[in-house]
Amino acid sequence: MDDLVLARAVHVLAIVHWIGGVSLVTLVILPAVQHLAEPSRRAALFEAIEGRFAWQARVSVALAGLSGFYMAWRLDAWALFGDPSFWWLPAMVLVWAIFTFVLFVAEPLFLHAWFRRRAERDPDGTFRLVLRGHRILLTVSAATVGGAVLGAHGVVF
Numbered sequence: 001m002d003d004l005v006l007a008r009a010v011h012v013l014a015i016v017h018w019i020g021g022v023s024l025v026t027l028v029i030l031p032a033v034q035h036l037a038e039p040s041r042r043a044a045l046f047e048a049i050e051g052r053f054a055w056q057a058r059v060s061v062a063l064a065g066l067s068g069f070y071m072a073w074r075l076d077a078w079a080l081f082g083d084p085s086f087w088w089l090p091a092m093v094l095v096w097a098i099f100t101f102v103l104f105v106a107e108p109l110f111l112h113a114w115f116r117r118r119a120e121r122d123p124d125g126t127f128r129l130v131l132r133g134h135r136i137l138l139t140v141s142a143a144t145v146g147g148a149v150l151g152a153h154g155v156v157f
């Protein structure tokens, strides 16, 4: 087995865990919390559940980035990043950069505190904002996964 195949396996496993977790949170956990909990308890309940996934997601995001940049370097794919028919390459980096910023910078530095303050003031509005943000991120991530699988296996857009 060569190093490129190994890097691809690590990449796909990391993506499955990370984007799969985002799907579960968006499509199952957030709607359940919305229906089962009082508005004032939703933020705390959501934080308690998602907090358990956040550190796992940090590991997967790091592994996806390392394996992704390794493949790009091994394949010498840099020139393709500017080619519109390979839109899925910069799309992957964009999705990765958004999650890296949220998980490694915004969450520990200010997002957590901002979320608590806003949830105290407006629990319903804050929850709807969280749900909308997750739906947007999941849609962009899913489109990127689909485009990347097709593109990496020879489909020219």
Ligand code: HEM
Pocket (backbone or CB within 6 Å): 008, 011, 012, 015, 019, 064, 065, 066, 067, 068, 069, 071, 072, 075, 077, 092, 093, 095, 096, 141, 142, 144, 145, 146, 148, 149, 152, 153
């Ligand atoms: C730093 C960020 C990333 C870089 C540099 C990167 C790079 C790459 C490269 C170069 C390939 C092509 C491998 C090949 O042609 O054999 C690839 C494949 C792939 N990437 Fe990424 N990637 C990154 C992040 C992501 C993210 C965030 C996602 C999902 C949202 C993703 C999903 C995929 C998928 C599904 C494949 C196709 C795997 C296959 O079917 O063989 N990547 N990535």
